[in-house]
Structure formats: C-alpha cells, structure tokens
Amino acid sequence: MNQEHNQHLEKLVEMVKDVRTCMLITNEKDAENLSGRPMGINKIDEDGTMWFFTKASSYKVEEIEISKKVSIAIVNESSQNYLMIHGTATLVDDKSKMKELWSSIMKAWFPLGLDDPDMILIKVVPNEVNYWDSSSSKMVVLFNILKAIVTGKEYAEGEHGKINL
C-alpha cells in the first residue's frame, strides 16, 4: 500500500465514520428495480471495510447470497458529505466478531442481544468510492454558495474525487 492509497482510505474513513444511516443497495442487475433500504453503518475499519448488523432471515441476505455486488449511498446534510460507494458484500456469521462490534443501542433491533440466532453481519469491502465533499468546513461551503450568488461566479462544487481502492 502506498502513501496516496493510505490517504484515500483515511479520507474515506473520516467521511463515513460519523454517518448514522446510509442506503444499502443490492440486487443491482437481477431485478426490474434496484433494492435499497436504510441501514446503520456499525463500523468502518481503517482499511475501508464497512460492517452492518442484520437479521439472517431478511430479504437482503437472500439478495446478497445471489449477488455480492452492492452500493452504499450516503447523503449526510449535517456534514455535507455525499458518497457513492461500490463494493463486495460478504455474509459473516461469526459470534466473536459480533461481540466485538456490538453496542447496547443494537438492542432496539435485536432485543435478545448477541444470543439472537437470527443475527448476521454484512461486511462490505469497497472497490470504488465517489464523493462530493464541498469543503472540510461547513462554514466554507455556505460562504462559497453565497459568494457565488453575490458575484455571479460559478459555485466551485468543492472536490469531486473518485477514490480508487
């Protein structure tokens, strides 16, 4: 791994780590319509791997068994972070990993806790990340938009980068 790659990963983790809810999109090729649902991102590792808790009996698990190709759409107004992440999903039925990732807030979805037999992890390893990050500071974004309106200059939409992983 070179330095640039590490910087890209750091930027990805920085943008994703405080995101509460993303749209996890499955079934990209096999049905009339895409299949998407809001999901909390449990954790993003330093290497960009993302973890989700879900019910083993849920339909999305069936979809991932058929096709591992998924996308994650992030629209985070408060941080002004907008990402489209494409990656490969794996189902991980590993109680020790669940224990490592578990937090008490998860009890809202899994009242039985880690003893719930209908629990599985979805692990997503990204292979392409597109982001629209208007600025590292929200204030600068507001300033740029207002400046653009006042001066008639086109709003520079910040960095639009594709992180190659």
Added chain:
Amino acid sequence: MNQEHNQHLEKLVEMVKDVRTCMLITNEKDAENLSGRPMGINKIDEDGTMWFFTKASSYKVEEIEISKKVSIAIVNESSQNYLMIHGTATLVDDKSKMKELWSSIMKAWFPLGLDDPDMILIKVVPNEVNYWDSSSSKMVVLFNILKAIVTGKEYAEGEHGKINL
C-alpha cells in the same frame, strides 16, 4: 384515480417536499457500477413528478439519453424519512418550465441564470416508492427506540410501505 392512490401521492409529496438533497442513480444496467450523484430536488408536483435542474453537457444527461430508468435514494435524518424511489426520467428543454421552477438560489450553479444555454431539466415520474417512515413525529421515534431498549421489546420500525403508483 381512486382515493387510496391520492392518499399515497399526498404521503409521497409530504415526505419529499422538504428534502434538500437526494442521490440520483442512473446507469442501472449498462455499466459495471451504478452511477449516482447528489442532486437537489427542485420541486415535487402533486402527482409525484420530480424536477431537477442540471447542465445539458453533464454526463448524467448522456446516461439518461441511453436509459431513462433511474432511482432516487433519500436519507433524511432530520425528518427521519428514508425512501427509495424508482422511476422514468425525461430530459425537458423547455424555457417556460425552467422559468416556472427557477429560484435565485439556483444562481449558485447557473450564474448566467435562465439565459444559460447549458441548462436542462430532468423530469422523473415515479413508478415505485419504498419508504421507511419511523413515525410522523421524531419524538415518538426516540421514545420507541428507548422503550425497546428498556423493555427488551423489539423496536417496531414504523410503517414500511411500498407505495404503488
């Protein structure tokens, strides 16, 4: 149009009308990865039709010329509205419609205003809408989550409805 259909449309408009930014997904079938980008929804009509301003020279316009099938992912933390909308996109090069939809905030992206020759509208007519609306009131959602944690009862994730259009 029957009454139920009208109620579904009203609910859709209610959930979407205050959304600032969605992820507009194109290129669903024709490339290795989906193509998505954050877009402001300029307006949603009473019949559910959504309007977007964009640059006629942008890549998404080329993609829509190839395939009119698009999806709109909405993750609105503040209102707790989460939607996946599937629909058909049309490019509309109609100055009178642009004038009707125009607001001064658009100058941030189109400093030339309505005289900008590189401006086009994307019109999306939805055919399937999935939403996860935890409650009409944010307070009730928080209450439910906390209740679920305290009592060990599974959190009822509110309505999960598919609006058929």
